[in-house]
Amino acid sequence: MLAVLSLFALVGALVATLYGASSVMAVARRATDVMPFESGMLPQQHAASRYHARWYAITILFLAFDMEMIFMYPWAVVLADMGAGAVVEMFGFLAVLLVGVVYVWREGALRWT
Amino acid sequence: MDLSRRLRAWALARPRVLIVDAPGTVELRRAVEAELDRRGWPLAMSPADTDVLLVLGLPGPELAAAIDVLWSQIAQPRHRVDLRAATDLHHRLEETVRALGAAAPEEHVDGAVPARAGAGHPAGGMDHSGHEGMDHSGHEGMDHSGMAGMDHSGMAGMDHSGMAGMDHSGMAGMDHAAMGGGGHAGHHMHHGGDVAGLPMAETAPDRDGLALDVLRVAIGPVLPGWPTGLLLRADLQGDVLTSARLSWVDATDDRGSPPGKVHPQRAALDQLASLLLVAGWPTAARDARCARDGLASTDRSELATARRRAERVARRVRRSRALAWTVRGAGHLHSSLGRTAGGDVLDRVRRWCDVASGGDVEAPASPTSLDEVAAVLEGTELGTARLIVASVALDRSAARTAPEEARA
Amino acid sequence: MPETETAAAAWGVVPSALLVMGAALGLGWLVAAVDRVVLTGAGAPAVLEPVRSSVRLLTEQRRTTLAPDPLLWRLGIAAVPVLAVLSLAVVPIGGRTLWSTSVDLVWFNAMEALLWAAVWLVGWGPNAVHALTGGYRFLAQGLAYELPLMFSLIAVGVGAGSLRTADILSAQAGLWFVVSMPVAFVVFLASAAAFAFWGPFGAPTGADIAGGVTSELSGVDRLLVEAGRAIFLGATAAMAVALFLGGGSGPWLPGPVWQLLKTVAVVVALVWAGRRLPVLRPDRVVEVAWTVLVPVTLVQALVVAVLLLSGFYAV
Numbered sequence: 001m002l003a004v005l006s007l008f009a010l011v012g013a014l015v016a017t018l019y020g021a022s023s024v025m026a027v028a029r030r031a032t033d034v035m036p037f038e039s040g041m042l043p044q045q046h047a048a049s050r051y052h053a054r055w056y057a058i059t060i061l062f063l064a065f066d067m068e069m070i071f072m073y074p075w076a077v078v079l080a081d082m083g084a085g086a087v088v089e090m091f092g093f094l095a096v097l098l099v100g101v102v103y104v105w106r107e108g109a110l111r112w113t
Numbered sequence: 114m115d116l117s118r119r120l121r122a123w124a125l126a127r128p129r130v131l132i133v134d135a136p137g138t139v140e141l142r143r144a145v146e147a148e149l150d151r152r153g154w155p156l157a158m159s160p161a162d163t164d165v166l167l168v169l170g171l172p173g174p175e176l177a178a179a180i181d182v183l184w185s186q187i188a189q190p191r192h193r194v195d196l197r198a199a200t201d202l203h204h205r206l207e208e209t210v211r212a213l214g215a216a217a218p219e220e221h222v223d224g225a226v227p228a229r230a231g232a233g234h235p236a237g238g239m240d241h242s243g244h245e246g247m248d249h250s251g252h253e254g255m256d257h258s259g260m261a262g263m264d265h266s267g268m269a270g271m272d273h274s275g276m277a278g279m280d281h282s283g284m285a286g287m288d289h290a291a292m293g294g295g296g297h298a299g300h301h302m303h304h305g306g307d308v309a310g311l312p313m314a315e316t317a318p319d320r321d322g323l324a325l326d327v328l329r330v331a332i333g334p335v336l337p338g339w340p341t342g343l344l345l346r347a348d349l350q351g352d353v354l355t356s357a358r359l360s361w362v363d364a365t366d367d368r369g370s371p372p373g374k375v376h377p378q379r380a381a382l383d384q385l386a387s388l389l390l391v392a393g394w395p396t397a398a399r400d401a402r403c404a405r406d407g408l409a410s411t412d413r414s415e416l417a418t419a420r421r422r423a424e425r426v427a428r429r430v431r432r433s434r435a436l437a438w439t440v441r442g443a444g445h446l447h448s449s450l451g452r453t454a455g456g457d458v459l460d461r462v463r464r465w466c467d468v469a470s471g472g473d474v475e476a477p478a479s480p481t482s483l484d485e486v487a488a489v490l491e492g493t494e495l496g497t498a499r500l501i502v503a504s505v506a507l508d509r510s511a512a513r514t515a516p517e518e519a520r521a
Numbered sequence: 522m523p524e525t526e527t528a529a530a531a532w533g534v535v536p537s538a539l540l541v542m543g544a545a546l547g548l549g550w551l552v553a554a555v556d557r558v559v560l561t562g563a564g565a566p567a568v569l570e571p572v573r574s575s576v577r578l579l580t581e582q583r584r585t586t587l588a589p590d591p592l593l594w595r596l597g598i599a600a601v602p603v604l605a606v607l608s609l610a611v612v613p614i615g616g617r618t619l620w621s622t623s624v625d626l627v628w629f630n631a632m633e634a635l636l637w638a639a640v641w642l643v644g645w646g647p648n649a650v651h652a653l654t655g656g657y658r659f660l661a662q663g664l665a666y667e668l669p670l671m672f673s674l675i676a677v678g679v680g681a682g683s684l685r686t687a688d689i690l691s692a693q694a695g696l697w698f699v700v701s702m703p704v705a706f707v708v709f710l711a712s713a714a715a716f717a718f719w720g721p722f723g724a725p726t727g728a729d730i731a732g733g734v735t736s737e738l739s740g741v742d743r744l745l746v747e748a749g750r751a752i753f754l755g756a757t758a759a760m761a762v763a764l765f766l767g768g769g770s771g772p773w774l775p776g777p778v779w780q781l782l783k784t785v786a787v788v789v790a791l792v793w794a795g796r797r798l799p800v801l802r803p804d805r806v807v808e809v810a811w812t813v814l815v816p817v818t819l820v821q822a823l824v825v826a827v828l829l830l831s832g833f834y835a836v
Contacts, residue, residue, distance in 0.1 A: 003529035004620045007538045011606040014542065014744065017597050022579050025117065027189045031583035034186045036649030037159045037736055039339070041331035045265030046588060047650040049314030049326040058664050058807060065668050065815075067564035068476030069578055072671075073627055076678035080829060087826045092524045094819060101811055110808040124576035153561050153570075158732035159651070159798040161584055161739040164577075188582040190737040330650050337728050352654050391729045393721075393800025395560055414558055435721065435798045439805055496802055499729035 057109040064097060125190065128164035129157040132178055134341045135170035136363070136509060143383065144168055144199035147406035148206065152401060156390075158337050160186035165209055166193045173363030176342055179334050274412075319350050320492065326350070334362045338390035338499070340507050341346030345490070354498050357490040359483035361509055377476055379405050380506075381468035382423060385430065388462065388503040392436060400426040401469070420471060427470035431463055444489050444501030446480065461504040479506045541619045545606045549748050555792045556719075556751075557636025571751075578744035584735055586647045588829035594646020598742050600639035601749030608632035609756045610687050613763050615777045618686050626674050626684040629760060633670075635715050636753070638665050640725065640734055641717065643746060647737035655733020659725035661803040662715055665810035666722070670712035673705030674816035676825045678766045680834050689771040690768040692834060699765040701828060706765040706819040708814060710791055713757035720795030724803050758787040782809065 023029055036043050072090065079086055104110060131150055134142040136219035145167065149156065157163040168180060184193060192213045194205055263412040307313075314326040332345040354469050391399035403428055407419025428434060440458040457465075468472045480486050486505060490498045527548035528537035553571035585591065611618050612627040622628065637660060644656020678684045678704065689698075699706045700704055715722035718734075726733040735746055762768060762783040769776025771783075828834065 001620075002526065003534050003538055005608070006534050007456045007541055007610050008603070010542050011545075011603050015602060018579070018741050018745065022583070022744075023120075024748060025580045025738060026582050031740075032188050033584045033585050033636050033699060034160075034584060035182070036586045036647055036652075037161065037731060038187055038331055039333050039731065040183055040335040040649060041333075041527065042182060042345075043311065043587070043650070043664075044309060044331075044646055045314050046311050046674040047314075047328060047653050048588075048590070048645065048648045049328050051523065051653060052319060052325045052353070053657055053806065054351060054353070055662070055664060055804075058811075060583050061811075062664050062668070069668075069671050069675075072675055073624070075624075075683060076675050079679055079682060079826060080682045084830055087823070087830065090538075091823055091826075094416075098816065098819075100816065105808075109812050111805060121580050122578060124573055124580055127570070127573065153567070156563075159729060159736040161737050161743070162732060162735070164581075182721060186584075188584050190581065286769070311587065328650060334732055349650065350770050352657065359781075389799070393723055393727050394730075394798070395564075396796050399562070401561075433799065439799060439802050483803070494802075494804060496724065496727060496729045 054112040059105065061100060061104050061109075062098065068093070068097060118214070118287055121190075122210075125213045126163060127152070127154050127178050127211055128192075128210065128213055130165045130167050131157040131160065131163040131183065131187075131335075132167045132169065133172065133176070133183070135168070135172040136342060138170035139383075141196065143379075143406060143409070144202060145169065145196065146402055148202055150402060150406075152206070156337060159186065160184075163187045164191060164213060166191065168193065170197065173365075175331055175362035176334060179362065195249060198406060234249055247422050271400045297436050317348065317350070319330075320353075327355070332495075332498070338387040338503055340387075340502070341421070342509070343502070343507060345502070347490070349495070352495045354495065357487045357498070359487040359490075359514050360482075364509075365492075376408065377468055378423065379472055381465045381476060382408070382426075384503075384506060385426070385465050387460075388465070389430065390501070391499045391503040392440070397426060397430055400429075415498055424470045427466040431466040436462070440500055440504075443493065443497045444490055444504060446485065446505070458500050458504040465504075477506060479508055483507070525528055527619070527621045528614065528619045532618055537617075537619050537709070539588070540614060541608065541609050544614050544616045544759075545609050545756070546750045547793055548609075548759060548784070548788075549752040551788055552755045552758075552792065553749040554795070555789055559792050559796045575744055575748070578740055578747075581740040581743075583740040584737065584741055584816055589648050590646045593642045595742075596784060597639045597644075597646060598640025598738070598745050601636065601643065601746050603749075604632045604639060604751060605749045605752035605756060606633050608753065612756055612760045613686055613690060613780070614759075616690075616769050616780070620649060621685060621687055624684050625686040626678055626689075630671060630674060633753070634667070636716055643661075644725070644734040645739070649737050651730040651732070651736040652734055653727040654730050655727070655736065658727075658733065658803050659718055660731075661807060662718070662722060662724060665803065665807040665814075666712045669708045669814040669818045670716075670812060672815070672822050673702070673709045673712070674764075676705040676733070676753035676822045677703050679822060679825045679829055681833070682829070683812070686763055689764055690748075690770075692788055693725075693767040693770065697765060697767040701833070702765065702825060704817055705825075706761065709761055710757070713761070714791065714795050717757070718756040719750060721755055721798040721801045722806075724800050727800055738804070754791070755784075758791060761787055 073088055192209050194209055237270045277382050314328045316324045317327040319325045327350050329349040330349045333343045341361050344360050344362050347354040382401045386398045386401040404419050404423035410416050437459055444458045461477050464477045542808045550571050554568040557567045557570045608629050608834045611628050617759040641656040644652045663700055681689040714720045726735050766783050769780040772781035
């Protein structure tokens with residue numbers, strides 16, 4: 001734990017040093033305040049809008065699998081002790097989830113353009 | 114601080130370059146790109162990435178305004194070069210490196226006045242881009258709302274948002290130049306939602322009929338791999354373009370393609386180079402540029418090498434399954450010109466490849482009007498739209514034969 | 522099975538943390554240099570270019586945009602290199618990892634998953650349309666690569682019967698895992714390119730959106746993001762050597778040399794192969810990832826599980 005904390009401190013120090021070095025070495029110290037790049041035009045509206053992510057259906061599917069990973073990591077460790085039963089159970093469970101993938105795919109949610 | 118200056122000079126010996134080519138500078142641009150490739154100077158993706166702004170030829174007033182905006186967005190150290198001819202290219206680039214390395218901070222940028230609208234230039238430049246923004250977005254906004262009303266007659270509220278957009282953007286552009294970015298806090302216009310002098314995005318129905326944010330954006334006139342001067346105004350819902358409209362900036366400027374013979378193979382390689390850049394395939398794009406430049410040579414052995422190189426890159430692109438897989442099905446043009454201009458992006462890419470490898474085939478014809486291209490951009494994702502535009506040979510005469518309704 | 526002590530225990534905390542830091546910078550430089558050579562075709566002199574670019578970015582002015590989200594923006598920028606270096610804590614360097622827990626693979630996976638937030642924040646921060654689009658492209662891409670990546674990590678974990686890097690290394694004493702898990706190996710490297718948003722998975726920084734998440738970054742901000750993604754790619758190549766290519770095992774030469782040689786080879790192969798492809802658009806990749814890669818990596822995990830139960834891996 002101490003080791004990874006010291007690594008964290010070290011890389012944090014490096015980032016801080018780089019910012020420090022940049023403020024010493026940079027041609028102009030203060031950041032230039034510009035309009036966001038919009039290919040040569042001035043932006044007409046703030047870009048930080050509610051972005052229409054049309055793949056939101058996939059995120060739900062993803063969450064289901066992501067939760068499943070919580071079980072799968074410990075499963076990988078104890079598999080040798082548990083034997084064939086554990087394999088059947090895990091892949092049975094995954095098969096159920098894969099039915100969901102097939103359904104989502106058939107509904108066309110995996111393709112949004 | 115001799116050491117730090119030398120360090121900076123060394124660091125800036127291979128600056129990143131943003132090229133803005135005014136109409137009628139095709140050969141100059143190719144010569145510049147060849148020289149940059151030879152020197153290993155990378156092409157910049159955006160002003161934030163830029164050290165050198167290279168302006169080729171004489172930009173018209175609207176493009177000049179865009180260049181002012183771009184210049185204001187470039188961080189220091191920066192250097193602008195205006196090139197009219199390729200004759201002293203080598204010398205000018207050497208000079209650029211020297212100027213960049215020796216650059217002292219520009220004081221007026223460091224002050225409280227933000228570089229909002231062309232701060233690199235004195236008041237003149239600022240006014241200029243301000244007016245530009247006002248005129249332009251005002252007009253565009255206006256005819257946009259007209260169009261929206263026509264196209265989607267079922268959708269009430271579209272009209273209104275179009276109008277609001279017009280007011281907003283007009284005012285915003287003006288007010289930035291006028292205030293010089295001084296104090297945007299406390300500034301309030303008659304529309305409620307302004308933050309820092311710009312309105313927030315509006316709401317409009319998406320293709321499923323749900324009310325979602327739409328952002329009015331301009332794609333162009335200056336982007337990597339984009340025909341300089343082409344301006345796409347659209348509403349962006351997420352990354353989907355709607356109400357797409359294409360026009361040329363400085364539309365009255367008719368220095369399109371210069372008179373004289375066009376080398377079809379070089380033109381095809383040029384087209385492929387920018388398409389491959391947009392498709393995110395920089396190594397193939399470099400090969401295409403290299404072959405294109407070699408074909409201009411008068412030396413026989415060099416010419417033969419360039420021909421082989423052109424064939425190789427064309428074959429590689431043509432056979433790429435990954436490219437076919439990503440671009441297939443996008444941008445079906447139903448052209449009145451028949452088969453050579455029609456088809457999807459993949460068909461056109463393959464046709465360009467045939468021409469690029471020196472085959473005796475007709476190049477894909479230019480679409481007769483920008484509206485025809487704009488129509489296929491409707492409802493496409495941003496990246497797809499870029500590929501579609503990069504796959505057609507647009508020339509400035511397209512706008513003149515079928516002028517968009519606003520300018521007619 | 523704690524027969525290998527950690528680097529921190531063997532060489533002291535500070536020296537080994539410095540060693541990891543040095544390895545991170547070295548890997549980042551290696552990736553950037555090889556990438557540069559492949560991109561420009563310039564040959565040997567290009568290996569200095571990453572250093573030159575770094576100094577150039579350090580001397581360049583920084584930018585802020587109109588009404589940005591400064592806090593989250595800077596946080597995202599700093600997080601990219603920090604996460605990249607932290608992921609190296611469980612990658613063996615010279616045969617030892619800096620840190621060793623029973624869940625090393627999960628740590629590596631977690632650092633890369635936090636990158637979702639970091640990259641999205643870099644895109645969200647500047648209030649610019651191209652950057653925002655790039656940030657969301659990264660999330661969409663994440664939905665595609667994350668599960669195949671996890672399943673290939675699971676395959677390794679199953680094969681070794683442990684999630685500890687040291688155990689995985691010792692489990693490959695007889696046979697490298699790449700032999701029984703070729704699919705997991707390829708998917709792992711492809712995912713490396715995907716979460717470093719590089720090469721064929723570079724859509725979040727695509728030229729079609731003017732550099733995407735990096736389109737508003739200049740100066741040291743750009744340096745941190747670019748360095749972070751290069752270190753991530755290098756760290757994943759080093760991890761791939763440990764997970765699939767037996768780490769430092771090999772005849773005649775000492776272990777660290779083998780490990781270095783293998784890492785360089787993986788980086789060169791990855792960069793060379795990656796630059797032969799155009800950008801694969803996330804919207805098309807997602808479908809293939811779910812309909813092809815997820816089932817294929819699951820079958821891979823199943824095969825490994827069956828092999829394990831039949832006593833193929835001498836654990």
